[in-house]
Amino acid sequence: QKEVEQNSGPLSVPEGAIASLNCTYSDRVSQSFFWYRQYSGKSPELIMSIYSNGDKEDGRFTAQLNKASQYVSLLIRDSQPSDSATYLCAVDATTDSWGKFQFGAGTQVVVTP
Amino acid sequence: EPEVTQTPSHQVTQMGQEVILRCVPISNHLYFYWYRQILGQKVEFLVSFYNNEISEKSEIFDDQFSVERPDGSNFTLKIRSTKLEDSAMYFCASSDEETGSGANVLTFGAGSRLTVL
Numbered sequence: 001q002k003e004v005e006q007n008s009g010p011l012s013v014p015e016g017a018i019a020s021l022n023c024t025y026s027d028r029v030s031q032s033f034f035w036y037r038q039y040s041g042k043s044p045e046l047i048m049s050i051y052s053n054g055d056k057e058d059g060r061f062t063a064q065l066n067k068a069s070q071y072v073s074l075l076i077r078d079s080q081p082s083d084s085a086t087y088l089c090a091v092d093a094t095t096d097s098w099g100k101f102q103f104g105a106g107t108q109v110v111v112t113p
Numbered sequence: 114e115p116e117v118t119q120t121p122s123h124q125v126t127q128m129g130q131e132v133i134l135r136c137v138p139i140s141n142h143l144y145f146y147w148y149r150q151i152l153g154q155k156v157e158f159l160v161s162f163y164n165n166e167i168s169e170k171s172e173i174f175d176d177q178f179s180v181e182r183p184d185g186s187n188f189t190l191k192i193r194s195t196k197l198e199d200s201a202m203y204f205c206a207s208s209d210e211e212t213g214s215g216a217n218v219l220t221f222g223a224g225s226r227l228t229v230l
Contacts, residue, residue, distance in 0.1 A: 100169050103157070
């Protein structure tokens, strides 16, 4: 059974601090990795995609991928109250599955003023 | 910004009734998907659709479910005889290239909340 695991949280972060979220996956052949943000009752919204080992930065967000260790992480710098949401890690399970994402259960982030 | 549109936003139905959820994907996208999220649980893949046929489906997508692209713009999910456990948020998504290519990702619609009584 392919699994994507995340700490459920809540992760409480002071405004202006760095939030660090982690995700591990079980399927070693996974090639594509995504972080989505989901506000309560809303749909997932793409934050970052990452395909190669290393870091990828986009504004206040940095995704890190380590395929050997099968983990992917997301850093949110200068956290804002509007960043309070659930962050979903999604893994495209195999190279021949079109959009068949495995989602983690999500980590709830609460940014406190 | 282009978006995926879903209707209805909320549907309440009686157990055993048929339900059709509708989606208008982004116009130049070629790949279409349905996902669902039971309240408090993970987002789960249901089905992917390309070139007018199902590409892949999950174990959840049994004979009670079907998808169709009846015209050039709509993409529908039909649940033939709803069960209580079908109550969930159903998300439509689309993409314009095969995911995993490094070029594109899924764009999700706002969702259709289905409540089965």
